[in-house]
Amino acid sequence: MSKRKVKESGGANGECISQVQKVLRERFCHHYATGKLFGIEHQYRHLLDLLKRTTVHGESNSALIIGSRGSGKTALLNHVLKELKEMKQVRENLLEVRLNGLLQTNDKVALKEITRQLNLENVVGDKVFGSFAENLAFLLEALRKGNRTSSCPVLFILDEFDLFVHHKNQTLLYNLFDISQSAQTPVTVIGLTCRQDILELLEKRVKSRFSHRQIYLMNSFDFKQYIRIFKEQLALPAEFPDESFAQKWNNNVQHLSEDKTVQDVLQNLFHYTKDLRSLHLLLMLAVSNVTVHHPLITASDLHEASKQYRVDSRANIVHEFQKFVQRKAHCMYNFEKPVVMKAFEHLIQLELVRPIERPNIRAQREYLLMKLLLDNTQIMDALQAYPNCPVDVKQWAASSLSWL
Amino acid sequence: MPNLEHPAYPAATLLQLESLVPCRESQVSLLLSIFGERQHFSFPSIFIYGHTSSGKTYVMQTLLSTLQLPHVFVNCMECFTSRLLLEEILTQLQSCSPETEQTSQVPCDTFNDFVRLFKQAVATQELRDQTLYIVLDRAEQLREMEANILPAFLRLQELTDRNVTVVLLSEIVWELFRPNTGCFEPFTLYFPDYSIGHLQKILSQNHPPEYSADFYSAYINILLGVFYMVCRDLKELQHLAALNFSKYCEPVARGEANERDSRKLWKNIEPHLKKAMQTVYLREISSSQWEHLQHDDGEPGQLKGLSAHTHVELPYYSKFLLIAAYLASYNPVRTDKRFFLKIYWTENILFLLLAILYSIVDNRVAPTANIFSQITSLVTLQLLSTVGHNDQLDGPRYKCTVSLDFIRAVAR
Numbered sequence: 001m002s003k004r005k006v007k008e009s010g011g012a013n014g015e016c017i018s019q020v021q022k023v024l025r026e027r028f029c030h031h032y033a034t035g036k037l038f039g040i041e042h043q044y045r046h047l048l049d050l051l052k053r054t055t056v057h058g059e060s061n062s063a064l065i066i067g068s069r070g071s072g073k074t075a076l077l078n079h080v081l082k083e084l085k086e087m088k089q090v091r092e093n094l095l096e097v098r099l100n101g102l103l104q105t106n107d108k109v110a111l112k113e114i115t116r117q118l119n120l121e122n123v124v125g126d127k128v129f130g131s132f133a134e135n136l137a138f139l140l141e142a143l144r145k146g147n148r149t150s151s152c153p154v155l156f157i158l159d160e161f162d163l164f165v166h167h168k169n170q171t172l173l174y175n176l177f178d179i180s181q182s183a184q185t186p187v188t189v190i191g192l193t194c195r196q197d198i199l200e201l202l203e204k205r206v207k208s209r210f211s212h213r214q215i216y217l218m219n220s221f222d223f224k225q226y227i228r229i230f231k232e233q234l235a236l237p238a239e240f241p242d243e244s245f246a247q248k249w250n251n252n253v254q255h256l257s258e259d260k261t262v263q264d265v266l267q268n269l270f271h272y273t274k275d276l277r278s279l280h281l282l283l284m285l286a287v288s289n290v291t292v293h294h295p296l297i298t299a300s301d302l303h304e305a306s307k308q309y310r311v312d313s314r315a316n317i318v319h320e321f322q323k324f325v326q327r328k329a330h331c332m333y334n335f336e337k338p339v340v341m342k343a344f345e346h347l348i349q350l351e352l353v354r355p356i357e358r359p360n361i362r363a364q365r366e367y368l369l370m371k372l373l374l375d376n377t378q379i380m381d382a383l384q385a386y387p388n389c390p391v392d393v394k395q396w397a398a399s400s401l402s403w404l
Numbered sequence: 405m406p407n408l409e410h411p412a413y414p415a416a417t418l419l420q421l422e423s424l425v426p427c428r429e430s431q432v433s434l435l436l437s438i439f440g441e442r443q444h445f446s447f448p449s450i451f452i453y454g455h456t457s458s459g460k461t462y463v464m465q466t467l468l469s470t471l472q473l474p475h476v477f478v479n480c481m482e483c484f485t486s487r488l489l490l491e492e493i494l495t496q497l498q499s500c501s502p503e504t505e506q507t508s509q510v511p512c513d514t515f516n517d518f519v520r521l522f523k524q525a526v527a528t529q530e531l532r533d534q535t536l537y538i539v540l541d542r543a544e545q546l547r548e549m550e551a552n553i554l555p556a557f558l559r560l561q562e563l564t565d566r567n568v569t570v571v572l573l574s575e576i577v578w579e580l581f582r583p584n585t586g587c588f589e590p591f592t593l594y595f596p597d598y599s600i601g602h603l604q605k606i607l608s609q610n611h612p613p614e615y616s617a618d619f620y621s622a623y624i625n626i627l628l629g630v631f632y633m634v635c636r637d638l639k640e641l642q643h644l645a646a647l648n649f650s651k652y653c654e655p656v657a658r659g660e661a662n663e664r665d666s667r668k669l670w671k672n673i674e675p676h677l678k679k680a681m682q683t684v685y686l687r688e689i690s691s692s693q694w695e696h697l698q699h700d701d702g703e704p705g706q707l708k709g710l711s712a713h714t715h716v717e718l719p720y721y722s723k724f725l726l727i728a729a730y731l732a733s734y735n736p737v738r739t740d741k742r743f744f745l746k747i748y749w750t751e752n753i754l755f756l757l758l759a760i761l762y763s764i765v766d767n768r769v770a771p772t773a774n775i776f777s778q779i780t781s782l783v784t785l786q787l788l789s790t791v792g793h794n795d796q797l798d799g800p801r802y803k804c805t806v807s808l809d810f811i812r813a814v815a816r
Contacts, residue, residue: 014411021444029445030561069586102556103516103563113516162585163552194586281591284447288437292411308434342686343634350455351576 016242017292020249023236024287028280037072037079038229038276039221046215047080054153054188055090060180062189062210064161066196067217070275073192076217077157095143095154101163107172110164111135118143118154132171133178140185153186161191165201173202177209219274226270226279231257233276234283234297245295252296261299265306282309408433412441413471421470426609427602428463431595435467438591439569442473442534447591448561449570451543451578454595457638460573463595464539474500474530475537480545486553490518493538494525500536501528515556519564526566536568543572547581555587562588597636600628606638607645615653619663623652626670630677644680647691651676722778729782 037044043065053059065073085091097117104110111132115124123142129135144151156176158164164173180187191198199207199214221229234253240246256262269278285305286297380398408418408429413436425432439446452460468475476496483489494510512518526536538560540546546554556563557570570590574581578592598606604624611620627645635641652673655661661668683694 017411018441018444021440025440025445029447030567069588100563102552102559103514103519105514105516105550105552109514109516277589281447281589285438285591288440346456349575351580 014292016245017290017295019241020236020245020290021287023240024234025284027233028284028287036232037075039219039225040072040076040217043076043215043217044080047076048083050213051080051084051155051188054155054186055084055094056087058153058186060182060185060187061213062177062180062191063213063215064191064193064198064210065215065217066193066198068219068275069194070277071217071219072276073194073217074159076215077190077192093152095152096157097154098157099159099164101158101160105163105167107132107167110167110172114156115139133175136175136179140179140187143185151185153188156187156189158189158191161193162195162198162201164191165198170203170206174206174209177206180211181209221274223267223270226274227257227263227266229276230266230279230283233279249296256297256299256302259299262302265302268306269309278309282306285309408436410436417470421467424466424470425459425463426606427598428459428595431459431593432463432467434593435463439473439535443567444535445561445567446535446569448568448588449558449572449590451572451574451581451590451592452595453574453577453592455597455636456575457636457640458595458597459638460595461541464571464573468537468539473537474534475539476500477539477541479541481542484545484548486515486549487513489540489549489553490515494518494521497522497525497531497536501525501530515552522560522568523564523566526564526568534567536566537571538568539571539573541573543574544576544581546572551583554581555583558588558590598638600632603628603632603636603638603641607641610642610645612649616663620649622666622669623649623673626652626673627677630674631681634681643691647694648673648677648680650695719778722782725778726782 047063047065050061050063054061065076067073081096084094095118097114099110099113104113114136115121118139120139120142124138127138129138140151140154143154158176164170167173176187176189179185180189195201199212202210231253234256235250236246238246265282269282272278282302282305285308286301289301289304290297408422409415410418421432422429438450452464454460465477467473468477476493478489478492478496480489483492490512491510494512495507498507498510510521512521526532538557540557546557557572560570561568572590578590604621607624607628608617608621611617624645627641627648631641631644635644652669655665655668655672656663680694
C-alpha cells in the first residue's frame with residue numbers, strides 16, 4: 001500500500017490493529033468452543049429441551065452427542081448451557097461436573113475429580129469405600145444435605161467419551177448411567193465423542209442403562225452457507241471500539257467473499273474438509289499478516305495462507321533425499337557401500353521406509369524386506385521440485401515408475 | 405532477504421535476532437507473525453518438522469530467548485516417560501516467574517494432576533498476561549508414551565483455559581503422529597534443508613582468526629564439493645571442517661605455498677578428504693584417532709576401524725567354523741553336494757557344518773568337545789543363532805547371522 005493510501009484509511013493505527021488481532025485471534029485460537037453455531041438449530045433445540053427437563057423439571061436423562069472432529073459438539077453444549085443459565089433458577093442450582101477422557105484415564109482418578117469438582121473433598125475426608133457405587137452414592141447423598149427438600153440437579157459432561165469406554169469394566173459409565181435411571185437425584189449424563197460406532201463399544205449392561213438418545217452433528221452446510229460462515233467469522237463485532245475502522249474492515253470482508261480468487265481458495269478447502277477448524281487455521285494465518293502498513297486482508301493473503309496449509313509434508317522430506325536411492329549400476333559417483341548404508345539408515349530414521357517385520361538377529365540386516373511408505377506421484381513431484389537433481393536420477397525414476 | 409519487523413518488539417532486538425539466524429529469515433518471520441504480540445493468543449499447537457540439523461531447535465531457542473518470551477524447553481528423548489516429562493515442565497515453569505528463589509521438584513504422575521498444577525503455576529503476574537511457550541524437542545518420542553499424552557498436549561490451551569502454545573519439533577512428518585481416532589490438528593511448518601549456498605555462508609562464519617575469511621571460504625568450498633553429495637547435515641559438516649582444517653593449512657604453515665595457491669592446496673587436501681569420507685564420516689574411527697593419523701603423516705595402511713570385521717579376533721578353528729556355518733546357511737543345497745565331498749554329506753545341519761568344516765580345513769579335525777564349545781561361544785557372540793526347538797532329538801540347528809563382507813574379512 002502506498003503512503004497516501006495509509007493516510008486515507010484513517011484509523012489504522014497501532015492500537016487499532018492490536019485490537020483487531022486480539023479479537024480475531026481469540027475467536028480463532030481460543031474461543032472456538034464458544035463461537036457461533038451454523039446449521040444445527042434442530043440439534044440445538046433437542047439438547048436445550050433435554051437439559052431443561054433436567055434442570056427445571058428434575059428429570060434424569062442421558063444423551064450422546066456424536067460428530068467428527070471439529071463439527072461443533074463442545075460449542076453446541078456450551079451454547080445451550082449459556083442460554084439455560086440465563087434462567088436464575090438454573091444458574092443457582094445446577095451443578096456441573098466436566099470430565100475429559102484424555103485427563104481422567106482411569107476410574108479412580110475420575111472419581112477423585114468428581115469429588116473435587118463437587119467441592120466435597122472435606123466431606124469425603126479419609127473415608128474408604130467398598131466400591132465405586134458406594135462412593136458415588138455417598139457423594140450424591142452429600143449433595144442432598146442442606147435445607148433443600150429436593151437435591152440440585154447434577155450435569156455430568158464426559159468429553160472424549162470413547163476413551164472412558166476403555167476403562168476396566170466400564171465402571172464409571174455403568175454407575176453414571178445407573179444413577180441416571182434411578183429417580184433419586186436428577187442427574188443427566190452427556191457424552192461427547194467423535195466415534196460413530198460408540199454404541200458397539202459399550203458393554204451390554206452399560207448399553208441397557210443408556211437412554212439411546214443420540215444427537216448427530218454432521219457439518220451439513222453447503223458451499224453458499226460456507227461462504228456466509230467465512231464472512232461472519234471474519235467480521236468484527238459491533239462492540240469494536242473503533243467504529244469507522246470496523247466498518248471498513250467489514251466492507252473489505254464483503255469484497256473478499258465476492259472475489260473469485262478467494263472463492264477458489266475456499267472451494268478447495270471446502271472439498272478437502274468441511275470442518276470449521278481448518279477454516280479458522282486459514283483465517284488465522286491471513287490475520288497474522290495484518291499490520292499497520294497492511295491493515296486489510298487481501299485475496300493474495302488468503303491464497304498464500306492456503307498454500308502454506310496444504311503442503312504435502314512427505315514430498316518435502318522426500319525431495320531432499322532422491323540421491324540416495326541410486327543403484328550402484330547407475331551412479332556416476334562411486335560411493336562406498338557403507339556410505340550408502342548410512343544414508344539408507346537415515347531414511348529408516350525418517351520413517352520413509354519401514355521393515356515389514358521386526359528385525360531380529362536371525363536375518364541379515366542388508367537383506368531385510370522393506371516397505372516404502374510413499375507412492376509414485378509423491379516421488380515424481382518431489383523430483384520435479386528438487387533443485388540440481390542429476391539427470392540420470394530423474395531418467396531412472398521416470399523409467400522405473402512409469403509402468404506402475 | 406526480508407528484514408525482520410514487528411510492532412511488538414524493539415527494532416534493535418530484531419536486528420540482533422536476524423544476525424543470529426542466518427538463512428532462516430523467512431521461517432523466523434512467519435513464526436514472529438504467528439506469535440503476534442506478547443499477550444495475544446496464538447495457535448494452540450505448532451508442529452515444526454525438517455531434517456536433522458535444519459535449525460529447528462536452534463531457531464526456536466534463539467527466537468524465544470532473544471525476544472525473552474516466557475518458555476519451557478524439554479527434550480523428549482531425555483525425559484522419555486510421561487512422568488519425567490511432566491515433572492520437568494513444572495520444574496522449569498517455576499523458574500519462569502521471578503518470584504521463586506529456588507526450584508524444587510514437583511511430583512506429578514498423571515496429566516490430570518499436570519493440568520491442575522500447571523494452572524497454579526501460571527497464576528503468577530508474569531505469566532498471566534503473556535503467551536507461554538512449551539517446546540518439546542524430539543517429539544516423536546511422545547508416541548511411545550501413554551496414548552493420552554500427545555492429544556492432551558495438542559489441546560493444552562483448551563484443557564487449561566490459559567494462554568499457552570505447545571511447539572513440537574521433529575524429523576518425522578505429521579501423518580505418522582496422528583492418532584487413529586484423530587486429534588486437534590496443529591499448525592505444521594516445514595524447515596527446508598540448507599542449500600549449498602546457505603551451508604557455505606554458515607560454515608564460513610566459523611573461520612579461525614589466524615587466517616583470512618577468503619582463505620577459509622575457499623577451504624569450505626572444497627569441503628562442500630567433496631561432501632555435499634553425501635552429507636548435508638550441518639553438524640556433521642562442521643565437525644568435518646574442524647577436523648580437516650589443520651591438514652589444509654599445512655602447506656601454508658610449512659611455507660610451501662601461500663594462501664592463494666589454490667591448486668597446490670587442492671592437491672594436498674583432496675586425497676585426505678576422500679579418506680575421511682570412508683573413515684571419520686562413517687565414524688569408523690574416532691576424531692582423536694583421525695587427528696593422530698594426520699600428525700603421523702604417513703600412509704595409514706591398515707586403519708583399525710570400529711566396525712565389526714576388523715575388530716573381532718577369533719581362534720583358528722572358530723574362523724573356519726564360522727565360514728562353514730555361512731556356507732551351510734546360505735549356499736543352496738545342490739551346490740553343497742557338488743562342492744563338498746560326498747563322504748561327509750548328511751542331512752543333519754550340525755553334521756553338515758562339521759562336514760563342510762572337514763573339507764575346508766587342511767588337517768584332520770576330530771569332533772572333540774573343543775569344537776563343540778567353540779560353536780557354543782560363537783552362538784554367545786551372536787555370530788551364529790539357533791533355529792528350531794531345544795528338544796529336537798537330532799541336535800540343535802544353527803544359522804549364521806553375519807554378512808558376506810564379514811566372512812570375507814575373517815577369511816583374509
